[in-house]
Amino acid sequence: xxxxxxxxxxxxxxxxxxxxxxxxxxxxxxxxxxxxxxxxxxxxxxxxxxxxxxxxxxxxxxxxxxxxxxxxxxxxxxxxxxxxxxxxxxxxxxxxxxxxxxxxxxxxxxxxxxxxxxxxxxxxxxxxxxxxxxxxxxxxxxxxxxxxxxxxxxxxxxxxxxxxxxxxxxxxxxxxxxxxxxxxxxxxxxxxxxxxxxxxxxxxxxxxxxxxxxxxxxxxxxxxxxxxxxxxxxxxxxxxxxxxxxxxxxxxxxxxxxxxxxxxxxxxxxxxxxxxxxxxxxxxxxxxxxxxxxxxxxxxxxxxxxxxxxxxxxxxxxxxxxxxxxxxxxxxxxxxxxxxxxxxxxxxxxxxxxxxxxxxxxxxxxxxxxxxxxxxxxxxxxxxxxxxxxxxxxxxxxxxxxxxxxxxxxxxxxxxxxxxxxxxxxxxxxxxxxxxxxxxxxxxxxxxxxxxxxxxxxxxxxxxxxxxxxxxxxxxxxxxxxxxxxxxxxxxxxxxxxxxxxxxxxxxxxxxxxxxxxxxxxxxxxxxxxxxxxxxxxxxxxxxxxxxxxxxxxxxxxxxxxxxxxxxxxxxxxxxxxxxxxxxxxxxxxxxxxxxxxxxxxxxxxxxxxxxxxxxxxxxxxxxxxxxxxxxxxxxxxxxxxxxxxxxxxxxxxxxxxxxxxxxxxxxxxxxxxxxxxxxxxxxxxxxxx
Amino acid sequence: xxxxxxxxxxxxxxxxxxxxxxxxxxxxxxxxxxxxxxxxxxxxxxxxxxxxxxxxxxxxxxxxxxxxxxxxxxxxxxxxxxxxxxxxxxxxxxxxxxxxxxxxxxxxxxxxxxxxxxxxxxxxxxxxxxxxxxxxxxxxxxxxxxxxxxxxxxx
Numbered sequence: 032x033x034x035x036x037x038x039x040x041x042x043x044x045x046x047x048x049x050x051x052x053x054x055x056x057x058x059x060x061x062x063x064x065x066x067x068x069x070x071x072x073x074x075x076x077x078x079x080x081x082x083x084x085x086x087x088x089x090x091x092x093x094x095x096x097x098x099x100x101x102x103x104x105x106x107x108x109x110x111x112x113x114x115x116x117x118x119x120x121x122x123x124x125x126x127x128x129x130x131x132x133x134x135x136x137x138x139x140x141x142x143x144x145x146x147x148x149x150x151x152x153x154x155x156x157x158x159x160x161x162x163x164x165x166x167x168x169x170x171x172x173x174x175x176x177x178x179x180x181x182x183x184x185x186x187x188x189x190x191x192x193x194x195x196x197x198x199x200x201x202x203x204x205x206x207x208x209x210x211x212x213x214x215x216x217x218x219x220x221x222x223x224x225x226x227x228x229x230x231x232x233x234x235x236x237x238x239x240x241x242x243x244x245x246x247x248x249x250x251x252x253x254x255x256x257x258x259x260x261x262x263x264x265x266x267x268x269x270x271x272x273x274x275x276x277x278x279x280x281x282x283x284x285x286x287x288x289x290x291x292x293x294x295x296x297x298x299x300x301x302x303x304x305x306x307x308x309x310x311x312x313x314x315x316x317x318x319x320x321x322x323x324x325x326x327x328x329x330x331x332x333x334x335x336x337x338x339x340x341x342x343x344x345x346x347x348x349x350x351x352x353x354x355x356x357x358x359x360x361x362x363x364x365x366x367x368x369x370x371x372x373x374x375x376x377x378x379x380x381x382x383x384x385x386x387x388x389x390x391x392x393x394x395x396x397x398x399x400x401x402x403x404x405x406x407x408x409x410x411x412x413x414x415x416x417x418x419x420x421x422x423x424x425x426x427x428x429x430x431x432x433x434x435x436x437x438x439x440x441x442x443x444x445x446x447x448x449x450x451x452x453x454x455x456x457x458x459x460x461x462x463x464x465x466x467x468x469x470x471x472x473x474x475x476x477x478x479x480x481x482x483x484x485x486x487x488x489x490x491x492x493x494x495x496x497x498x499x500x501x502x503x504x505x506x507x508x509x510x511x512x513x514x515x516x517x518x519x520x521x522x523x524x525x526x527x528x529x530x531x532x533x534x535x536x537x538x539x540x541x542x543x544x545x546x547x548x549x550x551x552x553x554x555x556x557x558x559x560x561x562x563x564x565x566x567x568x569x570x571x572x573x574x575x576x577x578x579x580x581x582x583x584x585x586x587x588x589x590x591x592x593x594x595x596x597x598x599x600x601x602x603x604x605x606x607x608x609x610x611x612x613x614x615x616x617x618x619x620x621x622x623x624x625x626x627x628x629x630x631x632x633x634x635x636x637x638x639x640x641x642x643x644x645x646x647x648x649x650x651x652x653x654x655x656x657x658x659x660x661x662x663x664x665x666x667x668x669x670x671x672x673x674x675x676x677x678x679x680x681x682x683x684x685x686x687x688x689x690x691x692x693x694x695x696x697x698x699x700x701x702x703x704x705x706x707x708x709x710x711x712x713x714x715x716x717x718x719x720x721x
Numbered sequence: 722x723x724x725x726x727x728x729x730x731x732x733x734x735x736x737x738x739x740x741x742x743x744x745x746x747x748x749x750x751x752x753x754x755x756x757x758x759x760x761x762x763x764x765x766x767x768x769x770x771x772x773x774x775x776x777x778x779x780x781x782x783x784x785x786x787x788x789x790x791x792x793x794x795x796x797x798x799x800x801x802x803x804x805x806x807x808x809x810x811x812x813x814x815x816x817x818x819x820x821x822x823x824x825x826x827x828x829x830x831x832x833x834x835x836x837x838x839x840x841x842x843x844x845x846x847x848x849x850x851x852x853x854x855x856x857x858x859x860x861x862x863x864x865x866x867x868x869x870x871x872x873x874x875x876x
Binding site for chain 1 (some may be wrong): 759765819845847854856859860
């Protein structure tokens with residue numbers, strides 16, 4: 032973004048590319064590549080001459096409520112209500128550069144920057160008002176769109192009157208004083224979602240809803256199987272069909288362009304294509320064996336003492352292997368893109384989590400300057416990490432350039448399921464040693480994730496938080512027949528499944544209550560606090576598993592936040608019913624408690640699906656369950672009673688809230704299943720293994 | 722020409738085989754009804770035809786000829802939200818919001834048939850609508866809230 036021109040009103044500028052460089056940057060670079068940061072300065076906040084406040088941020092809204100949280104942050108510092116703040120997101124022509132919306136980083140980096148921007152604006156307003164009101168700034172405050180005297184609230188001046196005819200520009204300083212939590216009147220309180228009305232009236236516009244004048248509807252020819260090569264395609268019938276504008280066959284991209292969606296679909300179905308399939312495609316049944324036989328590039332993520340010797344000397348030993356299959360993300364909105372060229376300038380509407388990353392990819396593909404490409408991420412109908420890699424943007428841009436008209440590429444449900452990315456699968460073996468008193472004496476963790484070129488995914492959350500002197504955690508990569516990509520908490524949730532199940536197995540082996548066993552071995556006070564809170568809200572009664580009650584517990588740490596969940600389940604025939612989930616989270620300073628609760632509930636529901644019945648089924652290079660007739664997801668009638676306790680000290684900095692809730696749920700359910708049935712299932716989906 | 726009413730306006734559609742959801746979204750620009758699966762399994766495209774819920778993705782314009790179609794855009798009375806919409810707002814019963822128009826329409830239909838549903842009836846009636854964000858606990862609360870205010874208010 033270029034330096035903003037002087038505008039009437041108040042403009043607050045500051046650095047972009049927040050959170051860089053951070054350890055997570057290494058992950059982001061590795062996972063997503065193409066990071067070309069623009070450090071700014073950029074405009075973060077504007078108060079127009081009429082007093083209207085607008086916040087600009089490079090994050091995207093895909094359900095997590097970042098617009099809600101940022102509006103609360105700005106409202107707090109400016110003495111306004113969240114609904115008074117307009118938040119502009121995800122439009123590369125209007126917002127500060129951003130690495131992408133993933134890893135639950137929006138509140139901890141962008142949220143803090145927006146607070147600073149709003150606090151800088153407040154200070155500027157107070158100083159401007161000081162002369163007019165003849166009071167020193169420290170005796171003034173902002174309230175209800177006015178600067179008023181702290182002593183006499185009737186004495187004041189409105190933002191509009193203060194800013195009319197003025198051009199004030201300020202830079203954000205890192206040491207800008209922010210309100211302290213004990214002064215909060217908006218942050219930390221329950222406020223309604225700011226974008227709710229648009230969402231219940233159908234006015235919220237998603238990429239699937241973008242319609243441009245003269246727009247053509249594309250339908251892209253997809254391979255019959257993963258890795259299949261197109262030998263030839265006969266488009267002679269397709270070209271004669273009504274409404275068809277063109278059939279494009281350009282360097283591997285074959286697509287029908289038509290005047291409406293149905294015409295595009297019909298002509299697509301009339302394409303006659305011949306494919307050469309790969310003879311060596313891996314099926315879901317082969318994958319665990321392949322991962323056991325071959326893993327490469329092992330990385331030690333935690334090591335202390337001599338684990339082999341400790342295992343040898345251990346009073347008791349346990350070895351178990353866990354398997355977590357691939358799962359698709361399956362967001363409600365199948366991905367789409369609309370592209371429009373004006374000369375060499377390109378505008379693309381794309382519901383991606385990385386508008387700036389996609390901008391860079393497009394600029395590179397067409398050999399134009401990044402400034403000539405504008406990517407707009409409208410509302411996004413779910414993504415959960417999966418819309419970081421976003422292929423339709425380039426497809427639409429290529430087709431629009433060829434057609435000379437705007438082009439819409441919208442994935443069907445089966446394209447979304449088949450041709451996006453999957454949460455990687457993993458095979459994890461744990462060898463542990465322990466004594467009869469419930470002390471863990473050895474911990475040898477070996478995971479193979481199907482992550483090929485993105486080993487960081489598998490390393491996330493692989494360390495053990497339990498006290499053990501002799502420990503070794505190793506994470507390696509293995510065969511990846513399906514394309515790995517991001518997903519809520521991805522590798523972290525996968526690693527936790529194995530660890531938290533294994534911990535439960537040790538507790539059962541020594542006849543200890545699983546909550547008590549964890550507390551005995553868990554030194555971190557923040558971890559202990561969430562576990563104790565979840566157990567208390569649940570009404571956990573001490574009992575060694577299997578007790579027959581169907582109770583299970585697990586804990587998790589991800590994106591800097593601690594979570595614990597206790598679940599109550601029942602089994603009827605082949606159905607596992609999760610009746611109740613009591614959760615607790617410590618994510619430091621909470622901007623928006625309703626937002627955190629909402630994210631925890633959503634993460635628990637999503638994790639329930641991946642625990643019980645969600646998995647990618649594939650054979651002969653084909654996804655077998657790439658539609659909702661064959662792919663089961665949780666429904667409202669499977670929803671447990673969920674409670675969320677927010678237990679963090681507000682003095683700690685904000686950490687992520689979108690992902691930690693999914694981490695403990697699958698092992699908690701598996702542990703509850705053991706408690707209920709005495710059957711230990713070490714492979715997801717649990718319901719299939721029952 | 723196929724005559725029909727959409728949100729109270731008289732329309733004439735040219736092609737009886739036109740998919741109803743595509744017609745509403747692309748020909749009339751009423752994009753509030755969403756495409757989620759194209760198989761009638763997710764409920765994101767739910768509209769009311771003569772008061773009955775219909776998965777628009779599975780219907781043609783011809784199949785609703787002469788009918789009165791209500792989409793999410795036709796529910797509010799100007800700036801005054803329908804009681805069901807207001808209840809979803811009051812409970813912040815949405816995350817990404819893509820499924821919400823379908824949930825709202827299914828709820829309107831449920832409350833027409835069963836003005837005071839118990840939680841079990843709510844869960845049963847809405848089990849054919851999908852929300853991937855897992856907003857279900859809030860949706861259930863919103864429906865129960867709406868049912869307390871719905872008599873007389875439902876259009």
